Amino acid sequence: MSQVIYAEPDMNKKVKFDRGEMEERIVDIYVSADTLRDGETSTKREETADTAPNNGPGDQHSEPDSSGKRPFLVAAVCLGLLCVLLAGIIGLSVYWRDQLQTRYNLIKEKDHLQSKLFVIEQHCQEGWRYFDSSLYFLSTKKKSWEESRQDCQGRGADLVIINSKEEQTFLFNLHQRAWIGLTDSVTEETWTWVDGTTLITGYWGTGQPDDSGQEDCAEIYYEQADPVKTWNDDKCSTNHNWICEKVV
Numbered sequence: 001m002s003q004v005i006y007a008e009p010d011m012n013k014k015v016k017f018d019r020g021e022m023e024e025r026i027v028d029i030y031v032s033a034d035t036l037r038d039g040e041t042s043t044k045r046e047e048t049a050d051t052a053p054n055n056g057p058g059d060q061h062s063e064p065d066s067s068g069k070r071p072f073l074v075a076a077v078c079l080g081l082l083c084v085l086l087a088g089i090i091g092l093s094v095y096w097r098d099q100l101q102t103r104y105n106l107i108k109e110k111d112h113l114q115s116k117l118f119v120i121e122q123h124c125q126e127g128w129r130y131f132d133s134s135l136y137f138l139s140t141k142k143k144s145w146e147e148s149r150q151d152c153q154g155r156g157a158d159l160v161i162i163n164s165k166e167e168q169t170f171l172f173n174l175h176q177r178a179w180i181g182l183t184d185s186v187t188e189e190t191w192t193w194v195d196g197t198t199l200i201t202g203y204w205g206t207g208q209p210d211d212s213g214q215e216d217c218a219e220i221y222y223e224q225a226d227p228v229k230t231w232n233d234d235k236c237s238t239n240h241n242w243i244c245e246k247v248v
Contacts, residue, residue: 116248123246130248131170136160137244138174145217148179148242149194157246161193165228168203171220171243172227178241182218184209185236191218202231209233 159181181194217236
């Protein structure tokens with residue numbers, strides 16, 4: 001058919017065509033050209049199909065489907081954020097709890113100090129003396145040991161209990177011969193304080209206690225050279241001044 005299309009015409013020949021024959025030849029030319037183009041297109045498609053790799057069922061490579069992992073990833077991220085948030089909330093709670101506790105303790109301590117100061121000022125106006133968290137009252141009258149203790153108890157206190165060398169020195173400097181809260185009237189030679197505790201460290205004068213004539217009560221006797229050797233035992237019925245103590 002290509003020879004028909006591209007053959008050079010013989011111009012020396014005179015050929016007569018009628019109108020019908022001319023139209024038929026023109027149609028043949030166009031049909032031949034279309035057929036040629038369709039053939040070339042089909043040939044190219046076959047060549048492309050032959051050269052293309054044959055991807056069979058086993059040769060198909062598909063992208064991994066990650067859509068199934070995405071919900072787990074989102075859940076893990078959310079869980080991590082919740083853990084961080086929870087840790088922050090717990091940390092803040094502990095911090096503010098400690099702050100509030102510290103503030104409460106400071107307020108409580110302040111109130112205690114104010115109350116203590118008020119008590120000290122009030123008692124000092126009534127003749128009491130303050131030393132190392134205790135108030136001391138030195139009587140101006142003289143009574144027996146038992147009567148002296150009753151007077152102290154009526155003041156919301158008791159006869160003094162001496163717990164240290166510093167306290168002993170403080171009382172010695174009051175320069176008063178006075179009853180203290182120590183006796184062995186319950187058990188002889190077992191000296192006991194008025195709160196029921198047994199004497200451990202005593203500040204007896206030289207040769208004391210000597211229990212001369214049922215001397216079962218102790219006094220502090222200031223007419224001594226050494227301030228930590230001033231105690232003396234005396235008869236409980238003897239009238240002396242006394243020292244009351246009230247712990248603030």
